[in-house]
Amino acid sequence: MNTVLRGHHGMSLVELLVALSLGALLMLAASSVLLAASGSYGEQSASVRLDDNGRYALDSIARAVRQSAYVNWDSGAAPVAHADDDSANIAGLDARSLVKNSEGISGALPGALHGSDVLALRFYGSGQQQGGDGSVLNCAGFGVGAAKAETQRGWSIFYVAQGADGVGELRCKYRGANGWGADAIIRGVDTFQVLYGLDTDTPPDGVANRYVNASVLDARDAALVLEGADAAERQRDFHRRTHWKRVSGVRVALLLHGEVGQVDKMAQLGPSQFDLFGKAYAEAHGASDTGVRIARAALPAATRSRLRQLVQTSIMLRNGPA
Incomplete structure (x- = not known):
């Protein structure tokens, strides 16, 4: 029995320390891999959220632009045609x-975030009630009823303002049943820029x-020499000849930033530059045209x-x- 017991002995202290060290190294390596995978997943998720925000904003703006000048020809309240002296769409x-509760784009505020622009679009609704029949929506998703006059057309207005926490957000301004209002579409907006495709041909070819x-x-409109015996007639002449009625397309660009903790590793290499409509423009x-070129160094240090x-x-x- 003693001979058998002498053939079996436990782990020595040195062997135990070596085993613990190897185990710790393996756990450390596994933790590093887990942290790297978690960081990569977080970066991918942040990038996807930015992509989703950008796609949603562009889809909302594109839908409103294509809807501008819409007329429901099946409605008895629809005009036979846009009058020459109707205001531009x-x-x-x-x-x-x-200001969210001002009339249309009146009362514009200077000092917009990084030179952000305002885009305003007009359209006729559908349906007899205030909210219409639900087939025509403004940028906030509310229905717009048929207008009995061109001044009653619906509005979809896009602009940038800072939220209560100082973060820039793209807002949709609209006229509702109880007055004007504005809702945020997306947050984390550095700047919003707009260019207009001007048809300079005579006659216009679209x-x-x-x-x-x-x-x-x-500036082109300011150079117009208006005709008319009084202010009302000159205003109608302005509506007939305004260059805004020669706009046949719109280009929009947004520079977005992520949330707290979403760091761009490329930013550590030095300040970069964002040309919203390309380097040539x-x-x-x-x-x-303030805001079409944004240097990272000019952005707030916190972001x-x-x-x-x-x-x-x-x-x-x-x-x-029109």
Whole structure:
């Protein structure tokens, strides 16, 4: 019995320490792999959320642009045609923000976030009630009823404002049953920029010859010599000849940033630059069109290193100028 027991002995202290060390190293390696996988998943999720926000914003704007000048021809309240002296179905402002309860785009505020623009779109609704029959919606998703006059057309207005926490958000402004209101579409917006496809041919052929910002269109309108015996007649002449009625397409671009903790590793290599409509346009018009070129170094320090996404699209107007 003693001989048998002497042949079986336990683990020595050295062997135990070596085993524990190897186990700890394996656990450390496994933890590192788990942390790397978790970080990669978080980065992918953050990138997907930015993509989703950008896609949703562009889809909302594109839907509203294509709906501009809409007329429900099956409705008894629909006009036979847009009158020549109706106001334009599209309007915009450069480097401005808005008050949520002001009339349309009146009372514009200067100092918009990184030179963000305003895009305003008009359209006729469908249905006899205030909310219509649900077939025509504004940018907030509310139904718009048929208008008995061109001044009663629906509104979808896009602009950028800062939320209560200082984060920029793309908002939709609309006219509801109880007045004007505005809702946030997406948050984390650095800047929102708009260009308008101007048809300069005579007569217009519906194809954009050049893309310009709202200030260029307003300058062209300011140079018009209006005809009319009184202010009302001159206003009607302005509506007939405004260059906003020669807009046949719209280009929009958004620079978005991620949430807290979503760091862009490329930002550590040095400040980068975002040209919202491309390098050529930014170099030619960056000095006069604020916001089309954004340097990362010019962004707030608290958000400078966050993940960012640039999204843009071009949209053709479905309906001819009014």
